[in-house]
Amino acid sequence: MPSHVHHRACNLCEAICGLRITVEDGEIVDIRGDEKDPLSRGHICPKAVALQDIYHDPDRLRRPLRREGSEWREVSWDEALGETAERLAAIRADHGADAIAAYAGNPNVHNSGSLLFGPAFLRALGTRRRFSATSVDQLPHHVAARWMFGHMLLLPVPDLDRTSFLLVLGANPLASNGSLMTAPDVRKRLKDILDRGGQVVVIDPRRTETARLAGRHHFIRPGTDALLLASLLATLFEEDLADPGRLAGFTDGLKVLANRVAPFPPERIAEATGVPAAEIRQLARELAAAESAAVYGRVGVSVQEFGTLCQILINALNVVTGNLDRPGGAMFATPAVDAVARFGAGKSGRWKSRVRGLPEFAGELPVATLAEEILTEGSGRVRALVTAAGNPVLSTPNGRQLDRALERLEFMVSLDFYLNETTRHAHLVLPPTSPLEHDHYDLVFHLLAVRNTARYSPPLFDPPPDSLHDWQIFAELERRLGRGTVKARLGRWVRRWLGPRGLLDLGLRTGPYGAGFRPWGNGLTLRKLEGEAHGVDLGPLEPRLPGLLRTKDRRIPLVPEALPGELRRLEKKLGRWQKQKDAGAPMLLIGRRQVRSNNSWMHNYSRLMKGEDRCTLLMHPEDAARLGLGAGATDHGGDDRGDNGGDNGRGAHRVTVTSRVGQVEVPVEISDEVMPGVVSLPHGWGHDRPGVRLRVASESPGVSLNDLTDDRAIDPASGVAALTGLPVRVERMG
Numbered sequence: 001m002p003s004h005v006h007h008r009a010c011n012l013c014e015a016i017c018g019l020r021i022t023v024e025d026g027e028i029v030d031i032r033g034d035e036k037d038p039l040s041r042g043h044i045c046p047k048a049v050a051l052q053d054i055y056h057d058p059d060r061l062r063r064p065l066r067r068e069g070s071e072w073r074e075v076s077w078d079e080a081l082g083e084t085a086e087r088l089a090a091i092r093a094d095h096g097a098d099a100i101a102a103y104a105g106n107p108n109v110h111n112s113g114s115l116l117f118g119p120a121f122l123r124a125l126g127t128r129r130r131f132s133a134t135s136v137d138q139l140p141h142h143v144a145a146r147w148m149f150g151h152m153l154l155l156p157v158p159d160l161d162r163t164s165f166l167l168v169l170g171a172n173p174l175a176s177n178g179s180l181m182t183a184p185d186v187r188k189r190l191k192d193i194l195d196r197g198g199q200v201v202v203i204d205p206r207r208t209e210t211a212r213l214a215g216r217h218h219f220i221r222p223g224t225d226a227l228l229l230a231s232l233l234a235t236l237f238e239e240d241l242a243d244p245g246r247l248a249g250f251t252d253g254l255k256v257l258a259n260r261v262a263p264f265p266p267e268r269i270a271e272a273t274g275v276p277a278a279e280i281r282q283l284a285r286e287l288a289a290a291e292s293a294a295v296y297g298r299v300g301v302s303v304q305e306f307g308t309l310c311q312i313l314i315n316a317l318n319v320v321t322g323n324l325d326r327p328g329g330a331m332f333a334t335p336a337v338d339a340v341a342r343f344g345a346g347k348s349g350r351w352k353s354r355v356r357g358l359p360e361f362a363g364e365l366p367v368a369t370l371a372e373e374i375l376t377e378g379s380g381r382v383r384a385l386v387t388a389a390g391n392p393v394l395s396t397p398n399g400r401q402l403d404r405a406l407e408r409l410e411f412m413v414s415l416d417f418y419l420n421e422t423t424r425h426a427h428l429v430l431p432p433t434s435p436l437e438h439d440h441y442d443l444v445f446h447l448l449a450v451r452n453t454a455r456y457s458p459p460l461f462d463p464p465p466d467s468l469h470d471w472q473i474f475a476e477l478e479r480r481l482g483r484g485t486v487k488a489r490l491g492r493w494v495r496r497w498l499g500p501r502g503l504l505d506l507g508l509r510t511g512p513y514g515a516g517f518r519p520w521g522n523g524l525t526l527r528k529l530e531g532e533a534h535g536v537d538l539g540p541l542e543p544r545l546p547g548l549l550r551t552k553d554r555r556i557p558l559v560p561e562a563l564p565g566e567l568r569r570l571e572k573k574l575g576r577w578q579k580q581k582d583a584g585a586p587m588l589l590i591g592r593r594q595v596r597s598n599n600s601w602m603h604n605y606s607r608l609m610k611g612e613d614r615c616t617l618l619m620h621p622e623d624a625a626r627l628g629l630g631a632g633a634t635d636h637g638g639d640d641r642g643d644n645g646g647d648n649g650r651g652a653h654r655v656t657v658t659s660r661v662g663q664v665e666v667p668v669e670i671s672d673e674v675m676p677g678v679v680s681l682p683h684g685w686g687h688d689r690p691g692v693r694l695r696v697a698s699e700s701p702g703v704s705l706n707d708l709t710d711d712r713a714i715d716p717a718s719g720v721a722a723l724t725g726l727p728v729r730v731e732r733m734g
């Protein structure tokens with residue numbers, strides 16, 4: 001029986017685990033972690049086997065589909081691409097390029113072909129109405145990096161393997177497997193910190209899996225993290241603990257920062273945040289005293305009204321304690337393909353959205369404004385939409401409004417291999433090959449990794465004849481829609497001739513470990529990487545500053561221009577928070593992630609869907625009692641343990657949850673792991689809409705968190721949607 005072992009990186013999440021896949025007679029018989037992978041060291045999570053399920057899924061589209069009335073008809077690639085180009089070109093000719101919007105979803109970042117060819121397609125389209133999942137995710141990180149380090153991709157990564165103190169805000173890496181921190185086997189990495197005598201402290205309105213492991217956790221009232229961060233800084237300055245060390249030589253604004261954060265001493269903000277003042281002072285002292293420390297904040301402190309301020313203050317804390325760019329602190333990776341050199345620094349403010357006047361950043365507008373750009377009449381209205389690898393109906397605020405808006409489009413085309421809640425509205429669906437059918441290299445995640453490594457994944461299966469990869473679809477649409485100038489044609493020709501492999505080889509050769517173009521020498525080339533099935537180890541993170549800074553003067557401004565105004569806005573808000581403590585205050589809704597989910601698209605595989613309904617509203621026993629819902633606080637124990645049946649209150653009661661924009665009905669799970677006054681619903685559910693072709697997912701559809709979130713709530717500094725801490729009314733049903 002012909003059997004072979006294939007090595008590749010899992011591309012489902014940011015942990016990029018190395019896999020060892022055994023194939024017999026063309027069938028996968030085993031998927032496990034690759035022990036020899038220098039980064040993931042054998043780790044995988046339950047989702048890894050889903051790669052095989054995606055490949056076999058009968059619901060996965062293999063041929064382009066054209067909507068005819070309420071039916072879908074398979075059409076040839078030539079017909080599908082031809083019609084797409086024709087319809088888009090006609091709308092562009094009649095109404096201008098800005099009448100076409102484009103939305104890029106998260107999996108684009110996990111697909112090197114899309115990363116290398118998507119941007120050129122967007123340029124050919126010519127629209128300034130570009131949107132992506134960035135503005136419901138990490139946009140504030142980019143904005144803060146641009147302002148303080150001069151480039152949107154200069155994102156500091158906590159040096160997990162060497163740190164002795166980790167402060168985590170608004171991240172749950174035990175469920176998410178890490179984000180803007182590629183750290184496979186994060187459980188072991190965090191345990192190792194504790195084992196070597198270090199500390200991990202988690203700040204989260206929910207006592208998460210990560211908080212349990214850390215052993216030190218403080219509840220925080222959702223949305224108030226900027227107060228806590230400012231007050232940590234204020235304490236450092238007040239108690240004379242600020243010491244940037246060597247960073248002082250290229251940092252500006254220490255004194256000004258001290259003045260600006262002075263109005264936020266712990267005693268003043270403790271009540272609004274829910275974190276006791278003494279604990280805040282203690283934390284600041286520990287941060288200052290630790291041999292090395294890293295402050296790390298993710299989705300929970302990014303998608304909030306003060307998301308950008310939070311990320312600025314986190315960077316500032318790492319600088320002021322001397323921990324930026326030092327081993328065990330928050331460091332910059334040195335990836336084999338130098339993304340910082342190859343991608344734009346992040347221009348901004350060149351144009352605004354039409355309806356709400358929201359600012360552009362790095363060529364994109366906040367997705368919270370997409371629906372109104374379609375629905376609001378007037379010249380420049382969005383009439384057509386291209387989506388690629390995304391599901392904004394489930395992933396962006398006020399999803400129901402977007403759902404309705406998509407109905408109004410004159411033309412919509414989606415690059416996706418599923419008919420999901422979004423793509424069901426398309427006129428044409430263009431399904432690319434699935435992950436195991438193409439090669440891959442992590443252009444983004446090596447940049448965010450806790451260790452420098454490089455690994456190339458060849459395709460495992462040959463794609464079926466007459467199928468196209470994402471990059472080929474992009475390249476073909478670019479050819480049909482792009483400009484006819486000699487320069488544009490030459491560029492297209494060169495890119496297509498090189499293909500993703502040639503472009504990758506170029507990136508590796510010209511990167512920091514590259515061979516250049518000499519035929520001899522030891523540097524990296526694609527060929528060399530192909531000979532290393534487990535990838536290559538390029539060593540621990542190394543100090544890179546000030547050389548890596550891209551600010552004009554190669555210095556770090558601790559007080560970027562927007563900071564004073566943002567702190568004033570925070571102080572005003574503090575006043576409102578302090579007034580809002582009465583019992584009649586609304587409950588605050590937060591989201592959560594689950595190991596066996598991946599945003600909106602891992603719910604169609606039976607293996608991952610086993611067990612009880614996971615789309616439940618977590619509520620504290622005191623709140624449940626107030627609403628007259630059963631008794632019994634329970635130890636919820638994590639969404640994926642699957643051992644919490646019995647009388648834990650799971651599903652025993654249903655409630656309605658109502659926000660300004662919508663209402664959902666959902667089973668309640670009573671647990672003291674959420675802060676009193678806070679309720680938590682996982683995101684990415686809500687698969688019961690007509691026209692969705694996800695048979696397994698539709699059986700346990702759940703409800704969409706983003707049917708409640710508010711498109712008007714944004715962080716004005718970046719335009720990121722303020723998804724967390726949403727005021728809602730919860731009522732018992734029946």
Ligand SMILES: Nc1nc2c(c(=O)[nH]1)N[C@H]1C(S)=C(S)[C@@H](COP(=O)(O)OP(=O)(O)OC[C@H]3O[C@@H](n4cnc5c(=O)[nH]c(N)nc54)[C@H](O)[C@@H]3O)O[C@H]1N2
Nearest residue numbers: 105106107133137389390391392395415591599600601683
């Ligand atoms: N309330 C709330 N909302 C959130 C979040 C939250 O925490 N709370 N999280 C936000 C975050 S961080 C993110 S990243 C977004 C994610 O939101 P989106 O990026 O909009 O959606 P996904 O669920 O990732 O959609 C993935 C789609 O891509 C398709 N796909 C997968 N692989 C490929 C591929 O290789 N090529 C193509 N063409 N298609 C592919 C899948 O079939 C699926 O339909 O959601 C955001 N929304």
Ligand SMILES: Nc1nc2c(c(=O)[nH]1)N[C@H]1C(S)=C(S)[C@@H](COP(=O)(O)OP(=O)(O)OC[C@H]3O[C@@H](n4cnc5c(=O)[nH]c(N)nc54)[C@H](O)[C@@H]3O)O[C@H]1N2
Nearest residue numbers: 170171172176179222223298299300593594595597598599
């Ligand atoms: N299994 C799985 N893994 C994933 C994903 C997935 O859907 N499933 N999605 C992937 C994607 S696209 C991303 S971006 C990453 C995200 O990775 P993480 O940022 O680690 O994501 P979450 O698990 O949503 O963690 C956010 C935490 O913030 C908390 N939180 C909410 N509001 C607040 C607040 O106001 N303040 C504070 N301090 N905390 C708050 C929540 O309770 C939650 O524990 O995960 C990635 N990995």
Ligand code: SF4
Nearest residue numbers: 010013016017045048
């Ligand atoms: S943690 Fe799971 S989903 Fe993420 S890369 Fe590893 S195996 Fe894949």
Ligand SMILES: [Mo]
Nearest residue numbers: 106133137138
């Ligand atoms: Mo994300």
